[in-house]
Amino acid sequence: MVSWEIIREELSKPTIFKGKESLAPEFLPDKLPHRENQLRDLVASFKHLVTSPGSFSQKVLLVGSVGTGKTATARIFGRDFVRIARQRHINLRYVHVNCHRNRMLYNVVLEMARQLEVPLPQRGLSVQEMYTAILSYLDETNVYAIVTLDEFDYFASIAGSDAVYFLVRTYDEYPDMIKRLNFIFITRSTASLSLLDSATESYLLKHIIKFDPYTSKELYDILKYRASQAFYEGVVEDDVLKYIAEIEGVDKGGRGNARFALELLMLAGEAAEKEGSLKVTVEHVRKAFSVISPDVAMVSEAIYYLPLHELILLWAIIRLLKNNPQPYVRMGDVEKEYIMLCEMLNEEPRRHTQVYEYVMNLKRASIIDTRISGKGYRGRTTLLSIRYGPLDALERLVVDLINKRKMGTL
Ligand SMILES: Nc1ncnc2c1ncn2[C@@H]1O[C@H](COP(=O)(O)OP(=O)(O)OP(=O)(O)O)[C@@H](O)[C@H]1O
Ligand SMILES: [Mg+2]
Incomplete structure (x- = not known):
């Protein structure tokens, strides 16, 4: 493609930003919720x-x-x-x-x-x-x-x-x-x-x-307001805003930093725009998170040392998240997927209590996040998610490690 064609193609991509400058850190909004x-x-x-x-x-x-x-x-x-x-x-x-x-x-x-x-x-x-x-x-x-x-x-x-x-x-x-x-x-x-x-x-x-550091509820209100100024209507779903708010909310173990939450929203928006997507999704947030969070390298490091069955479990979570517009997947579904993958790999699946132990290990290594379901889910169940992305890249790494473990080369 010659250069003017590239320029024309890029310019013709639809824009999702109504006022991107309003997400810049120095921008003064009209109001500050909370x-x-x-x-x-x-x-x-x-x-x-x-x-x-x-x-x-x-x-x-x-x-x-x-x-x-x-x-x-x-x-x-x-x-x-x-x-x-x-x-x-x-x-x-x-x-x-x-x-x-x-x-x-x-x-x-x-x-x-x-x-x-x-x-x-x-x-x-x-x-x-x-x-x-x-x-x-x-x-x-x-x-x-x-x-x-x-x-x-x-x-x-x-x-x-x-x-x-x-x-x-x-x-x-x-x-x-x-x-x-x-x-x-x-x-x-x-x-x-x-x-x-x-x-x-x-x-x-x-x-x-x-x-005080912002809670996830407060961050949600802040993001909601700032997103309404920055994006066209319908571009960013509530789920995406809630997800960012939960990553950073002080009550969920985050720092309660609004600057970080807004930066994540902006980078997710940029990732969506680059792809020509008309919506900002949870996957865009994961990509953005990996860009700005310095501990991503630490995560892949931790993944490197995981035992085989924790890797299979992680693969199960990634696979389900990839086909899921929501940021979380249920423990029960993950377990089913894990059993299916074990059969495919010719591995004896571990029992429920053991699998739960693996989940806790992955959480301790900060590779996954867990929470207990609240409203909107039947019964109480453990929900799992991954902050890092893109999930495709993570999946390639995990599958590669599983193969190496199986062949005994690692
Ligand atoms: N309640 C709020 N509503 C909307 N936007 C907010 C709110 N609180 C903070 N922000 C936005 O978050 C960003 C960070 O806020 P600000 O710069 O005021 O933080 P700060 O407390 O001065 O942090 P630092 O200690 O790092 O200087 C800014 O872009 C600001 O507009
Ligand atoms: Mg300041």
Whole structure:
């Protein structure tokens, strides 16, 4: 095929994305399901900026593990609070500084000045001079500001206690000044603040807003909302969203990281689009999972050492999953398939209790996931699934290993 034909063919493939950019990590959605309380707490903390601006300088600490919506919540709060304050004729600005990029006090203060558009002289200023310039500029222009120091852990550990003290105690030296600067500090844990001297640490811990890892139910709601913005209707079935939510939900042993869940959804969408598929399936999620999860190599390593009957059982699970639009298959069906495969391979099938033991071994090796069926299934049964894919590649590896075991070459 000549190049223009390839280009034309690729362009003519149907698209399943309505707005793919809305799945990008830096995209700010219109709403954050399950972060309403944190948003309310932020409003309560900064309410004085509209009721009695300048009366005091607020400092709030947002704490939560990776991907729990801290950055997104702060940015959305900042964006919308500023808008509403302006309607009430209060000149409020929101500034978001990433301390991963700006780890020294000098860089943080310079970045604040830049975002607040404070005119600075060409000659180099000291940190103190620059900070004073910011404070007087705010006074002269009658501006209030909320400054978020994101990934504050880095700043605290690298810039140290004195630098944190400098910012936290901004107005201690000027008790009569109008308090125009307010702060939001974001950190993954409070443990990183224990490096600070105890007075500064306890000062920071006074107002905490916690971001717990998301449960699978919460992740499902988040994915559902974000998917409705990113994909055309009907492209992603609920089962697929539930499956991703269960992989990452904190109640199911995941980390509760929304960023990871959304990335998985986006990569699954890309895998579907590449194939020209009009639907995103569980198999696309498996492929995506193998792309982003660093422990896939570990899994094939673990597979390498499995005894023959665990390999046959794994093959049975793969075969059933391949013909199944749902992410899980039932234990009973797996056992039947296993017996059938044993007959085909001329192997004596093991008894039920032994087979169950194999399932537990595969689970312990993190090769499969298990759960007990809930609603939608008759009776209670163990359900099995595999995160990794594509299943065809996994099947080839497993069959190859079975053959080698049978021939005694491995
Ligand atoms: N409740 C939510 N609803 C919709 N999207 C969310 C929600 N929480 C997080 N997200 C999305 O998940 C991604 C990660 O969120 P965010 O960057 O705010 O996490 P974080 O807590 O700052 O993580 P880190 O500690 O790694 O910086 C973002 O793309 C964000 O838009
Ligand atoms: Mg963040």
